[in-house]
Amino acid sequence: MDKSKALNIVLLLVIVVLLLAGKGQEGADTFLKGWISQNFEDDTTATYQKVSFGEKELVYPKPAMVIGTYDSLGKPNIMTAAWFGVVNSKPLKVAVSMRPATYSYHNVMREQAFTVNIPSPELVQYVKYVGHHSGRDVDKFEKTGLTAVRADSVSAPYVQEFPIILECRVTEYFDLGSHRQFVGQVIDAKVDERFVDAAGELDFSEFTPVLYGDMGKYYEGGKEIKFEPLK
C-alpha cells in the first residue's frame, strides 16, 4: 500500500468520525463530494479503460469517394473507395488504394489517370450502388442515369452530377499487400458553380460531406464545433 492509499483511508475514517460526531448530514455530504471529486474525477475530460481489438479497422471518419476511369474500349466506369486521402501538399497529391481484382485497377494502370468525384448526401444511393457492382458486369452510368463527362486535363471521366471533382494523373503507385496504392497529382479541381460566390471565391457553407460508415452505412456531417482554443 502506498502513501496516497493510506492517506485516503485516513480521510475515510475522518468522515466516519465526523458523521458519528453528529456534524450533520449536509456537512458530511459536502466534505465527501469534495474528496471524491479531488481523488477520482479528471479535471479536463473523462477517461475510460481501453479495450484492445488487435488488427481491427477503427478509423473515423472515412471518406466515400467515387473514382472515375476509362476501360480498354473507352467506356467510362466508376467505383466507390474509402481507402483514400490527401498524401502531399506541393505538388498536391491524393491517393486511392484498389485491389487487383477490381475493374478500375486495370483501367488506372492503362490510362495512368483517374478522377475523384466527391459526393453530397443526396447522391449516396448512387455511391452505394457503384460500390456494390463491377464494371465488368454492368454499365454503371447507364444503370444509374449519371452523366459521364471527359475530364479536361487527364484521360478519365468525371460524373457531372457530383459537386466536387479532382482530375488526377498517376505519379507513383505502391503495392502494400492486398491493395495497390495509386498516388495521383491533382491537375485540376472543379466545383459546382453553386459553391462559388459572386466574387469568384469558394463558399462551402452549404456543402455537407458524406462519411463512409461500417456495414454499408453513410453519414453526413457539417455542424461546426464551437470551442475555446487553448492559447
Place this chain on the structure above:
Amino acid sequence: MDKSKALNIVLLLVIVVLLLAGKGQEGADTFLKGWISQNFEDDTTATYQKVSFGEKELVYPKPAMVIGTYDSLGKPNIMTAAWFGVVNSKPLKVAVSMRPATYSYHNVMREQAFTVNIPSPELVQYVKYVGHHSGRDVDKFEKTGLTAVRADSVSAPYVQEFPIILECRVTEYFDLGSHRQFVGQVIDAKVDERFVDAAGELDFSEFTPVLYGDMGKYYEGGKEIKFEPLK
C-alpha cells in the same frame, strides 16, 4: 440544326396553334409543362456548371488525427495530421504524411512507430492546439494536461483521453514532394470501454467523428443518411 432541335420547334409551333385555337389556358399549360420537364429537367439530380480551380485542395471530408511519437530523449510528443487515410486491408495499414520540418517526422524515422489518436468533438480544442505548436518549443502533454501512455505493441505513446487508438509499426515510407508518407501497419486498435457493449461487441452509435475543415475549423458529423438503395 439536328433533328431533335427541329422536332422541338415543331412542338412549340403545335403549342402556339393549340393556344390560338382556343383549347383553353389550362390544357395548354399542362402540355407545355410536360414538354419542358421532358426536355430540360434531369430526372435524377440537378446538375450545375463546373468551375475550375486548378491545383486546389478541395477534399471533403478530411480527418483530424493526432499522431503520437517519442523523441530522442523518450519524451512523448503529439502532432495533428489531416493528410491521413487507410491504405491497405490485409494486413491493415494506414498512412500519414509529414513534412521533414516537423519534430514528429524525425521521431517516426528513429522509432519506426507512431500511434493514431482519433478525437471525439469534446477534444477539438486539444487537436487544434497540438496542430499549432511544435514539440521542439513546448511539451504539449504538460501544456494540455493530456495523459501519455506507452503503447503496448510499438515504441510510441498514445493519449489516454482519446477514445480510439491505433498502434502502428512503420512498414514503408515514400517521398512524394513536400511530404514523406509513412505507412504503418496497425498492430493493435484500442477503444474506450464505453464503446464496447456487454457482449464485447463494438457499438459506435454514440460516437461522432471529427472532420478537419478549412481555415482551422473542425466539424462533427454523425447523422445517418437514410436512402433507398438502387437494386
